[in-house]
Amino acid sequence: MALIKLENITLEFPVQALKSDRRRSSDERPIGGQLSSGQSGHMIVRALDQLSLTLGPGDRLALLGHNGAGKTTLLRVMAKLYAPTHGRVTIQGRVAPLLNLGFGMDMDSTGYDNIFIRGLFLGMSKAELKKKADVIAEFSELGDFLDLPMRTYSSGMRARLAFAISTHVETDILLLDEVVATGDARFFKKANEKLESFARDSKLLVLASHSNKVLRELCNKALLLEHGRAKAFGPIEEVIETYAASTGTDGK
Amino acid sequence: MGRPMSEYVPHLVTGYMIWAFLQALVIEGKDSFVSNAAAIREIAVPKTVYVYKALWKNLIILAFNSLVYVAALAIFQVWPFPGIVLLLPALALVLLNGIWVALLLGLINVRYRDLGQLVPNAMRLAFFVTPILWFPEDATGIRTIFVDFNPFYYFIEVLRAPLLGQAPHSLIWFVTIAITLLGWGIAVPIYAHWRRRIAFWV
Numbered sequence: 001m002a003l004i005k006l007e008n009i010t011l012e013f014p015v016q017a018l019k020s021d022r023r024r025s026s027d028e029r030p031i032g033g034q035l036s037s038g039q040s041g042h043m044i045v046r047a048l049d050q051l052s053l054t055l056g057p058g059d060r061l062a063l064l065g066h067n068g069a070g071k072t073t074l075l076r077v078m079a080k081l082y083a084p085t086h087g088r089v090t091i092q093g094r095v096a097p098l099l100n101l102g103f104g105m106d107m108d109s110t111g112y113d114n115i116f117i118r119g120l121f122l123g124m125s126k127a128e129l130k131k132k133a134d135v136i137a138e139f140s141e142l143g144d145f146l147d148l149p150m151r152t153y154s155s156g157m158r159a160r161l162a163f164a165i166s167t168h169v170e171t172d173i174l175l176l177d178e179v180v181a182t183g184d185a186r187f188f189k190k191a192n193e194k195l196e197s198f199a200r201d202s203k204l205l206v207l208a209s210h211s212n213k214v215l216r217e218l219c220n221k222a223l224l225l226e227h228g229r230a231k232a233f234g235p236i237e238e239v240i241e242t243y244a245a246s247t248g249t250d251g252k
Numbered sequence: 253m254g255r256p257m258s259e260y261v262p263h264l265v266t267g268y269m270i271w272a273f274l275q276a277l278v279i280e281g282k283d284s285f286v287s288n289a290a291a292i293r294e295i296a297v298p299k300t301v302y303v304y305k306a307l308w309k310n311l312i313i314l315a316f317n318s319l320v321y322v323a324a325l326a327i328f329q330v331w332p333f334p335g336i337v338l339l340l341p342a343l344a345l346v347l348l349n350g351i352w353v354a355l356l357l358g359l360i361n362v363r364y365r366d367l368g369q370l371v372p373n374a375m376r377l378a379f380f381v382t383p384i385l386w387f388p389e390d391a392t393g394i395r396t397i398f399v400d401f402n403p404f405y406y407f408i409e410v411l412r413a414p415l416l417g418q419a420p421h422s423l424i425w426f427v428t429i430a431i432t433l434l435g436w437g438i439a440v441p442i443y444a445h446w447r448r449r450i451a452f453w454v
Contacts, residue, residue: 013452014452076293076451079294079295079296080296081292081293081294081295081296081451082451082452083448083451095296097294097295099293099294100290100293100294102290103290103291103294103295104291104294121291121294121295122295123295
């Protein structure tokens with residue numbers, strides 16, 4: 001049973017930085033969260049602002065927004081990595097994050113060994129990995145390259161392997177941050193199918209991306225973030241249109 | 253020095269092996285959060301896992317380093333039994349201290365990174381004022397403060413004595429246990445209060 005319930009989430013980062021007196025601050029803010037000065041000259045970044053959201057089984061949510069809108073921060077809140085300053089987070093089900101493709105990979109070990117290293121990091125057991133290693137290897141389509149050290153891989157090959165491992169974790173909720181984009185067309189199709197079957201098993205998927213094409217193919221709902229606030233939430237097409245209208249692009 | 257080689261060399265080899273272990277616990281302990289930043293931003297596991305990881309790694313290194321100790325004992329025919337059984341409680345005590353030191357220094361270091369530069373230098377200084385190259389009984393006059401008020405002396409001695417087949421003095425046990433309780437008493441509330449912030453600071 002997968003469930004993500006966010007109630008009035010606010011998340012503030014205290015940042016140890018003093019305002020520069022050389023630079024005049026501007027009122028224009030196309031990017032980032034909301035900046036304000038806290039006590040004793042600290043800057044506070046409000047990355048998420050009073051956000052409420054409920055997601056159930058089978059929901060595939062797209063996160064949209066400008067740079068620094070809070071997409072990755074929101075994913076990290078869902079992964080229970082960041083505790084919000086205010087508000088309540090309820091997560092039911094196992095969460096598999098796929099936020100950083102390089103995580104849990106040892107560059108000097110072979111690709112095959114890395115299936116085990118990253119798999120263990122992501123919470124799979126050794127016995128589970130022994131059973132799944134071949135399936136993961138096959139899914140990655142890396143073939144004999146799996147016997148070579150990771151540092152010889154291209155970024156696309158690394159992405160394939162990382163993606164293959166993460167999506168084979170027994171999980172209820174999968175969180176992805178702009179990762180499917182690195183693969184080539186053939187892998188993208190394969191990844192799509194995997195994620196679709198994932199959604200059919202009434203699991204929950206949250207994906208942050210700037211590619212409308214990717215989001216349209218994978219998601220059925222969307223959340224548009226602007227400076228940490230929820231600007232729009234609803235069916236994917238509507239939200240993409242709202243976003244396109246606000247940026248002055250055509251949303252293709 | 254006036255001490256026979258058969259006494260000095262096992263003392264030095266054992267003491268140095270223990271020092272390398274204690275030093276690694278402190279220096280790597282302070283990095284236990286900083287050096288696992290990628291994991292802290294990716295998977296939700298208790299942050300103490302990173303502390304245990306550092307402890308386990310250094311236990312394995314200690315096991316490898318102990319080969320030199322075994323050789324020194326064999327060459328100088330030091331028989332460590334039965335005193336060596338006290339190594340187990342002593343090692344447990346040192347590891348318990350490794351945990352609170354790593355939690356406390358790790359937390360401070362993740363917030364104020366400058367500490368990370370200071371600790372290795374402080375440890376280098378501590379090496380010379382701790383009785384590793386010299387015997388604690390040889391300190392005279394004002395220098396006895398480097399023995400009596402040096403926490404590292406007590407932790408070196410609690411491990412070194414059993415390894416050389418002696419029982420640590422009861423004062424040694426008393427001080428190490430007192431430091432353990434005090435350290436946990438300080439580190440645990442601080443860690444409990446700030447642990448949710450670690451992910452923002454790394």
